[in-house]
Amino acid sequence: MPVADVLPEFASAFPFESFNAMQAETLPALLEREANVVVSAPTASGKTAIAEVAIAKTIDRGGTALFLAPLRALTNEKESEWDRFEELGYSVYVVTGERDLNPRRAERADVLVMTPEKADSATRKHDSSRYSFVTDVDCVVIDEVHLLDADRRGSVLEVTISRLRRLCDPRIVALSATMTNIDDVAEWLEAPPETTFAFGEDYRPVPLNADVKTYSHGENAFADKYRRLYRALDLVEPHLREDGQSLVFVASRQDTVQAAKKTRDELTERDIPIGARGDYDFHNDASELNNNTLRQSVLDGVGFHHAGLSREDKNLVEQWFREGKLAVLFSTSTLAWGVNLPARCVVIRDTKLHDPLEGEVDMSPLDVLQMLGRAGRPGYDEHGYAWVITDRSEADKYRRLLRDGKEIESRxxxxxxxxxxxxxxxxxxRDLDDVLDWLETTFYYVRANNAPDRYDAAGSLREQASSTMRGLVDRGFVEMDDDLRVSATALGRLASRFYLRLDTARHFGDLADAAGEAELTERDILSAVAGAGEFDSVSARTDERDAVHAVLGDDRTDQETVVDVDLDSGQRKVLAILEASMRGTTPSELQSDAWVIRQNANRLLAALQAFLAEFDGARAANLARRIEARVEHGISDDAVGLTAIDGVGSGRASKLATEGLATPADVVEAGVEGLVAAGLSEGVAERVLDSARDLPVIDIDWGAFPDSIPHGENEMCEVTIRNTAGGARAGVRVTVNGVEMTSTETYLGEATLPVGVFGGDADELEFAVEVAFPERPIQPVVETRTVAVA
Known part of the structure; x- marks a missing residue:
């Protein structure tokens, strides 16, 4: 069916001229009806075009379409692919994070692209001016709706869709790989039979032969990787000799690199003629790659692909694989979700993965099926071949998965x-009845009723809702009045805002409460984060434990903290990574997990900063904010305030601090000339100075403060605190001999505080005025005055 006949105004937005049979069958439901649509079809059968038809119809009517992509890496790819809509005058905007969000662009966009997590965040904040655009969505396309069954992420997608339907009731178009219980998804989304499609394997462009192969499991995990690699190469070798391409999925980024290196040697040993070292043009093209190892590897016909490569390198690898210049490609799971990169032969070498936060985990059945579905190149292969390599003890599990597929469950x-x-x-x-109404909008409700034997809640949803509500009240997240109406406490609102596990939120709340009676230390903050529930499953391998001890030195977890935190070996590893990161010297043994742990720790530090600001005060919140900046930048505490200046990272901050410029106020005072003398170019110095002027600079005027006071006398004085530069929220605190006299929090312009000077028993009174910024990593400004008691 020609695209130009169906959607003439959008013909140039599609990368082909005609819809295939599967796509054509869905067109009446998409274009002639308004009902929600559910489509289940084999991988690589062309579901993306269905999404594009739904989007075209929506924006042609002046509406806004939201595309939910399963992975963050794929949102950027859609932005690139959908330049075709931009060329027709429509705008496509990817919402990648709160710091990057441009609310005006999002509000004016015709097509929004998000992950389920970003959409969840946006819908939680829909009543703010920054995120009000989500209530204007007219159509939501869910790519890979079987993600509902994914650990942790599935429930996020489920509640986000339910929330969107309550907020703005958009049309839903849900796309999925083959699933056995599509009717449950259709029932949840209220898609009628005439707009629900279950396309079988006969719609797969290339028939698939899938099977399980086993290997002899040894005692050495490292050696087992190579046993599985040789098994994989045995499977791909016949296809390579027939000029067929192979895609091999492995567990980690590093595994893709090591497997590619070993494969180059092994294929040479087996005398398999692949590679393009004699191709002068390809040799020149390969020189454009940023990754040196990849540059050498592709010339031998072997590539690797993972999320850590630059986008340019990934694009080139994908292009060369499509063009047949690479015979073997090693990849992590990213390529299985959404990237149209089929191969004649697909092998899953690793069914177990090392998750930095969870330890060793089994690959998700959804990932397995998604990867195997990449086998078979339409237009090139008569059959696709796919294998799972696994230990004999688990072979039957994967054979059942290949034979029966996977029912989609609610998480x-x-x-x-x-x-x-x-x-x-x-x-x-607002009350228990609302809870039940909400539950009835979820996929969980449908599955609990249709498969009661698998769900304990079947027939007792009211009881479960009531029990869950009571638990929230008992733990301090929710308040309930005598009429059984409920509302969130500050603790509950913060837990929701920062996506915290509730046990972590409770722990942070306890720390903030305890901080009111004892001054928090750096160790308190780091131990609280390392001991968070989000890190419960982190494990420390044997070779990592010596590195952990070297970083921590003495057993710091045995030292007294404001709130007791009993860290196990995995959480001590988190603590060591955070301490090492603050110094910018993470040991090599800890680097493989350090990036993921730092990313999660910085999210938790930001949350803890907000908890401390809410329940304790600016001083403690500022400490958490400085620690967060130090973990991110790897910089000393005396220079961390410089990172508050836009354009100043760890390198420039260290350079300026070395020259005696340790705070934004120092930078403002130095001016362009002083910054140039400190080693910055004039252009950079001007930009840094402009940014520094947007930050607060504090001047404390003690007024007529006495130098001495007679014993038994008292005098009321006034201290004025002025902010002479950019505005900021600040906490102002006055102490005498370490005892707090007064404190206030304000958006600081100018504040005058009364200070009483009393001639008591002490021979000397030391007054201190401290200004702390809870949201900025700037060192508190402290000035003191000493008054003698005559």
Whole structure:
């Protein structure tokens, strides 16, 4: 069916001229009806075009379409692919994070692209001016709706769709790889039979032969990787000799590199003629790659692909694989989700993965099926071949998966309390009846009724809702009045805002409460984060434990903290990574997990900063903010305030601090000339100075403060605190001999505080005025005055 006949105004937005049979069958439902649509079809059968048809119809009517992509890496790819819509005058905007968000662009966009996590965040904040655009969405396209069954992420997608339907009731177009219970998804989304499509394997462009191969498991995990690699090469070798291409999925980024290196040697040993070293033009093209190892590898016909490569390198690898210049490509799971990169032969070498936060985990069945579905190149291969390599003890499990497929289950029950707390924090749930109404909008409700033997909640949803609500009240996240109306506490609102596990939020709340009676230390902050529930499953391998001890030195977890935190070996590893990161010297043994742990720790530090600001005060919140900046930049505490200046990272901050410029106020005072003398170019110096002027500079005027006071006398004085530069929220605190006299928090312009000078028993009174910024990593400004008691 020619695209130009169906959507003439959008013909140039499609990368082909005619819809295939599967796509054509869905067109009447998409274009002639308004009902929600659910489509289940084999991988690589062309589901993306269905999404594009739904988007075209929506924006042609002046509406806004939201595309939910399963991975962050794929959102940017869609932005690039959908330049075709931009060329027709429509705008495509990817929402990648709060710091990058341009609310005006998002509001004016015709097509929004997000991950489920970003959409969840946006819908939680829909009543703010920054995120109000989500309530204007007219159509939501869910790519890979079977993600509902994914650990942790599935419940996020489920509650986000339910929330969007309550907020703006958009049309839903849900796309999925083959799933056995598509009717449950259709029932949840209220898609009628005439707009629900289950396309079988006969719609697969290339028939698939899939099977399981086993290997002899040894005692050495490192050697086992190579046993599986040789098994994989045995499977791909016949296809390579027939000029067929192979895609091999492995567990980690580093595995893609090591497997590619070993494969180059092994293929040479087996005398398999692949590679393009004699191709002068390809040799020149390969020189454009940023990754040196990849540059050498592709010339031998072997590539690797993972999320850590630059976008330019990934694009070139994908292009060369499509063109047949690479015979073997090693990849992590990223390529399985959404990237159209089929191969004649697909092998899953690793069914177990090392997750920095979870330890060793089994690959998700959804990932397995998604990867195997990449086998078979339409237009090139008559059959696709796919294998899972696994230990003999697990072979039957994977054979059943290949034979029977995977029913999609709800994962909401696993985190029901957290999601219920979020709904209460938003104000969408006000009593128990609202809870039941909300549950009825979920996929969990459908599955619990249709498969009661698998769900403990079947027939007792009211009881479970009531029990979960009572738990939230008992733990301090929710308040309930005598009429059984509920509302979120400050603790509940913060837990929702920062996506915290509720046990972590409770722990942070306890720390903030305890901080009111004892001054927090750096160790208190780091131990609280390392001991968070989000890091419960982190494990420390044997070779890492010596590195952990070297970083921590003495056993710091045995030292007294404000709130007791008993860290196990995995959480001590987190603590060591955070301490090493602050110094910018992470040991090599800890680097493989350090990036993921730092990213999660910085999110938790930002949350803890907000908890401390809410329940303790600016001083403690500022300490957490400085630690967060130090973990991110790897910089000393005396220079960390410089990172508050736009354009100043760890390198420039260290350079300026070395020259005696340690604070934004120092930078402002130095001026362009002083910054140039400190080693910055004139252009950079001007930009840094402009940014520094946007930050607060504090001047403390003690007024007529006495130098001495007679014993038994008293005098009331006034101290004025002025901010002479950029505005900021600040906490102002006055102490005498270390005892707090007065404190206040304000958006600081100018504040005058009364200070009483009393001639008591002490021979000397030391007054201190401290100004701390809870949201900025700037060292508190402290000035003192000493008054003698005559």
């Amino acid at each position: 909401l029950a696993e985190s029901l309390d957290s999601h219920l707390n979020a709904e209460i924090a938003m104000g969408t749930i």
